[in-house]
Amino acid sequence: MDALDLARWQFGVTTVYHFLFVPLTIGLGVFVAGLQTAWLRTGKEHYLRLTKFFGKLFLINFAMGVVTGLVQEFQFGMNWSDYSTFVGDVFGAPLAMEALLAFFLESTFLGLWIFGWDRLPRKAHLACLWAAVIGSNLSAYFILAANAWMKHPVGYEVVGGRARMTDLWAVLTNSTALAQIPHVVAAAFVVAGGFVIAVSGYQILRERGLPLTPRRTGRGLPETPDLDATVPLRRTPGMWRTALRGALVMTAIAGVVVAGSGDLSGQLLREQQPMKLAAAEGLRHDTTAAPFSPVPGVEIPGLLSILAAHDPNAQVQGIDDIQRRYATSFGTADYTPNLPVVFWSFRLMIYFGMAAVGLSVLGLWLTRRPRKRRGSRTERPVPSWFARLCVLALPLPTMAIIAGWLLSEIGRQPWTVQGELMTAASVSPGVSLAEVAITLAAFTVLYGVLALAEGALMLRHIKAGPEPAPAEPVRSDPDAVRLTPTLMY
Template identity: 50%
Template sequence: MNSLDVARWQFAITTVYHFIFVPLTIGLSFLVAGMQTAWVRTGNEKYKRMTKFWGKLFLINFAMGVVTGIVQEFQFGMNWSDYSSFVGDIFGAPLAIEGLLAFFLESTFLGLWIFGWDRLPKRLHLATIWIAAIGTMLSAYFILAANSWMQHPVGYEIADGRARLTDFGAVLTNSTAIGAFTHTITACFVTAGVFVVGISAWHLRKKRDVEVFRPSTKFALVTTLIASLGVIYTGDLQARLMTEQQPMKMAAAEALYDTTAPASFSLFTIGSLDGKQERFSIRVPGVLSFLATGTFDGKVEGVNDIQRAEEEKYGPGEYRPNIPVAYWTFRVMIGLGFLLALLSAVGLWLFRRGRSPRGRWFTIAALASIAAPFLANAVGWIFTETGRQPWSVFGVLTTTDSVSPTVSVGSVLTSLIVFTVLYGVLAVVDGILMVRYAKAGPPAETTEPEPQPEVFAY
C-alpha cells in the first residue's frame, strides 16, 4: 500500500458517495418546478400538495449534496497537489465559475423559494424554483467541462512545466463536455423519475392521497421513459466519441484484445485472471462496429495494438486499464439503462385508461427500481474514471505524477477512514429523513384563502 493507492480510494469513495445526491437534486428540481407550474396555471390544489411534498424531499437531498460536495474541492489540494499545480490554470476556471455563478443561483433562489411561500406573488415565487433548477444544470455543465478536459484536453499549451489555458471557449465547448452533459442530464431525469414512481407506488398501494400520487406517478413515468431513451441515444454518441478520443477505454469496455473489422459486441466474456487474454466469449457480430463507428463493418482497435501504439508514443509503460472493471461496469450501466426504459413503458401501459395499479408486485418492482439509476450512475462514473487510467489528464499527465509527494500513507489513510465513517453516519441520517418524510405524505388540502403578500404592500 502506498499514498497513491489510498488517495485513489479516498477520491473514489467520496466522489461516488457525493454523486448519489447530485442526479436526484438536478432531476427533482425540474420535476418540482413542473408541478408548481401546473398549480400556478390551473389553481388545482393537488399540484400544490405535490409540489410541497416532493419539494421537501428535494431539499433534504440538496442539503446532503452540498455537504458531501465540499470535500471534493479540498482533496485536490490535500492528496493531488502535483495535479493541482500542473493543471490549476485550466481546471480551476470552470470550477470557479461554477461556485460564483451556478451555485449562487442555486442557493440564493432556493432560499427565496423556501421562505417565499405565501410571501411572494405566485408567479414570482414560481420563477425562483425555475432559476434554482437552471442553476443546478449550469453547475453540472461547468463541473463536467472540467472533468471532460481531463478526458480530452483542449485549449491549452505546456509552458514552464505547467498546462496554460489558451482558449477557454474550447474548454467549454469541448465535444466531450457536451456529450457528457447530455448523457448526465438525461440520467438525472431518469433518477428523479424512478424515485418519484417508487414512493408514489407505495402510497398508492396503501390507498393514501391517491389524488396526489396517481398524477405524480404518471408524470414521473413519462419523464423516465423519455429520459431513458435520451440516455440510450446520448450514450451511443458518447461511445463514438470515446472510440475516437480514448480508443483504449472502448477496447477495454468490450474486452477486445485484437483490432477487428467488423467487430462483434460481447454479451459475455471470461478472461484470464490478469485481464490480458480472452478465454471464452459470446458475441453478436457487427454490433460493436456500429456502436463505435456508426457502420456495421467499421474497424475497432484492440487492446494489444493500442498498447503497442501508446508505448511508441509515450514511452514504455502499462497503458491498459483494469479490463474486468471496465468491461463489467460498462455492461451494468447499459443493462440498467435498457431495463429502466422497459419498466417505465410497462408502467405507463398499466396506467392506461384511468387505471391505477396497486398490486403487490407493482409496488415491489417500483420500490426496488429506485436503486437501479443510482447504481447505474455510480458504475458509469467508475467506468469513465478507471477506464482512463493510467492518465489523470489523458495523454498529458499520469495519475502517478499527480499525487502529493509529501503526504504520507498514514495521513491519507486517516482522512480516508474519517471521511468514510462520517459519510456512513450521514447516509444513515439521510436515509432516516427521506424515509420519514416520504412515508408522511403530502400536506393536507387547504381551503382557506391565501394571504396577500405583505412584502409588496407598500
C-alpha cells in the first residue's frame, strides 16, 4: 500500500458516494418540476401535495450531492496535483464552466424556490425550480465532457509536458462525451424514476393496510396489516397511482435512451479504448466474431462483435495483443486493468439496469388504460404484488449506475488520460501516505454517518407521507405561516 493506492481508493470511495446522490438530484428535480407544472396547469390539489412531498425528499438528498461535490473539486488538486498540472489547461475549462454556468443557476434558483413559495408569483416561483433543475442537468453535461476527455482526449496538444487546449468546441462535442452524456443523464432519470416508483409502491401498500412483505403466521391465515401505528394514515385516492404512473413513464423512456446511448458507447470503445472492451469480456486475443459471455463459461458467439461493431464477424482486439502493442508504442508497463472487476461491473450494469427498466415496462402494462367496454372506465388497480416489487427494486438502478462507473473508470486504468498520462504519474508527489490515510479514514467515517442520517431522514419523511391538503397560503392567515418552510419573509 502506498499513497497512490490510497489516493485511488479515496477517489473511488468519494466519487461513488457522491454519485449516490447526484442522479437523484438530476432526475427527481425534473420530476418535481413536472409535478408543480401539472399543478399550475390543472389546479388539482394532489399535484401540489406531491410536489411538496417529493420536493422535501429532493432537498434532503440535494444537500448531500452539493457537499460531497465540493470534495471532488478539491480532490483533483489535493491528491492528483501532477494530473491537475498536466491537464488543467483543457480539463479545467469545463469545470470552470460548470461552476459559472450551472452551479450558480442551480444553487441560487433553488434557494429562491425553497423560500419563495409565498414571496413570488406562482409562475415565477415555478420558473425558479426549472432554472435550478436545468442547472443540475447542465452541470452533468460539463463534468461528463471533462470525464470523456480523460478517456478520449481531443482538441489539445502536449507542449512542454502539459496538455494545451487547441479547440474547446472539440472538447465539448467529443464523440465519447456525446455518447456518455445521454447515457449517464438518462440513467439518472432511471434512478429517480425507480425512487418515485418505490415510494409510491410503499404508499399504495400502506393505503391498503398491507405489509411490505407478505407474512403468514400459519397455513392459510390471512395477511395481517402491519402498519406503523404512530403515523396517522391519510387516504388519498388516486394520488399515488398518479405518481407511480408518471415515474413509470419517465423510467421507461429514460431506459430506451440508456440502451441506445450505451450501444453507441460500446462502439466507441472499440476504436478509442479497446483494452476496456477486451477486459469487459476477458477476451485474450484479437478475435473475429468475438463472443459475449452472459455468465462465465457460457459464450454466445459473435455477440461481442455485434455489440461493438453491429457486425457479427467484426474483429475485436484481445487483451494480450493490445498489451503487446501498447508496450511497443508506450514502453514497457502493465496496461491491463483489473479484469474481474471490469468483467463483472459490465454485466451487473446491464442486468441491474435492464431489470429496473423492465419493471417500469411491466408496470405500465399492468396499469394500462382499459378498453372502453360498455361505457365502464374503471382504471386497473395497481396489483399489490407489483407494489411490493416496486419497493424491493429500489436499489437496482443505483447498483447499475455504480457498476457502470466502475466499468468506465477502472476499465480506463492504468491511464488517467488514455494514451497520454498514467495514473501512477498523476498523484501528488508531495503528499504523504499518512496524510492520504488520515483523510481517507476521516471521509469514510464522516460519509458513513451522513449516509445513515440521510437514510433515516428520508425514511421518516416517506413514512410521514405528504402534508394534509394545504390551504392556499394566505399571508395574513396565521395557520398558513406554518406551511412555509421556516419563516415569514
